[in-house]
Amino acid sequence: MALVNENFLKLSQNYLFSDIAKKVNAYKVAHPKSKIIRLGIGDVTQPLAPAVIEAMHKAVDEMASECTFRGYGPEQGYEFLQEAIIKNDLLPRGIHVEPSEVFINDGAKSDTGNIGDILAKDNIICVTDPIYPVYIDSNVMAGRAGDMLNGVWSNVVYMPCNGENGFVPELPKQRVDIVYLCYPNNPTGTVISRAELKKWVDYALANDTIIMYDAAYEAYIQNPDIPHSIYEIKGAKKCAIEFHSFSKTAGFTGVRCGYTIVPKELMAVKVNGEKVSLNQLWNRRQCTKFNGTSYITQRAAEATYSAEGKKQVRETIDYYMGNARMMREAFIGMGLDTYGGENAPYIWVKTPSGMTSWQFFDSLLHEVNVVGTPGVGFGPSGEGYFRFTAFGRKEDCVEAVSRLKKWM
16 A cells, blocks of 8 residues: 655645634524625735736737747746846846746745645744745644644744834844745835844855745835845845746736746755756756646736836735734734834734634634734734735725724
């Protein structure tokens, strides 16, 4: 009989958002007339930009003609999109990469979860806490995380981020092999300064550490002093892989597209000390396990960089950030300790009256009919906190805040 990968059995039976969905659905069955406002999962609500829709229609028409039909595309992505990314996202920030260092994917979640395929099982993992669950769960599946003991994984180094330290993670006191950083942060909505990010790059260079830098929400940064990419820091191409997404930037959660930058300067080593290019390994992995992002989707992503596309995407980002500002100000007015919402579409609040994250969730669901996300679902340091997203419709965000004010 075939043996299973027992590391999968170490995971919780349910993904965080599956647990939330079950609770919400059970409540809806018992209270069918209740209007539930969902500000939990970070899904978008505004439609795709007109420029994107136009590009998709044109690409579909191309597929209907023998002259312009496209079959299998390059696993790394079409050069037209790689070039658009370099021209618009990277060169304006002084970042120089080659098209062969930009890998188009079907969303950042896939690559952040799969990047461990090219790295050894016995690497030491380090994460900020709280954290996006995929970073840890994918390492549990690979056998790197160890065992769950008292709410933490035995082989994972945690860097707590909370109100007491201003959500600024300290450098690990021990040497680690792989560090996961996400800024603007999901779930806390906080950002990292250029000076703090430089500390991480310097640490990585000094310790031969690889930084997995998730920049999925960089388009929401409002403060011009906050870096949008780790490659704005000198030396980062020698120590960092960076992940980007069109999901929240351009509303592609139902379309699926993102990209990962793996610089050719980035090396890891074999057991004998011989250096190996991670760009080469990732390219080989993608050629075997990934068949490329669809042509139609890549043309849609390219359209976000047109003059019309940029304007339309910015309008949608401003819409969500307007929600975030309104919610942030309201929560502060209610006396809640509130973080994020200024450079990211997430607002992170401390639960009132010493309530646990799940107690606060249940109270909001049953008494206010508003759904958010319990902070503890993002890691042990998330206990006592709660995440709201600003991706809802403006009317729903306004009504949810009104309900909360009355309840508080």
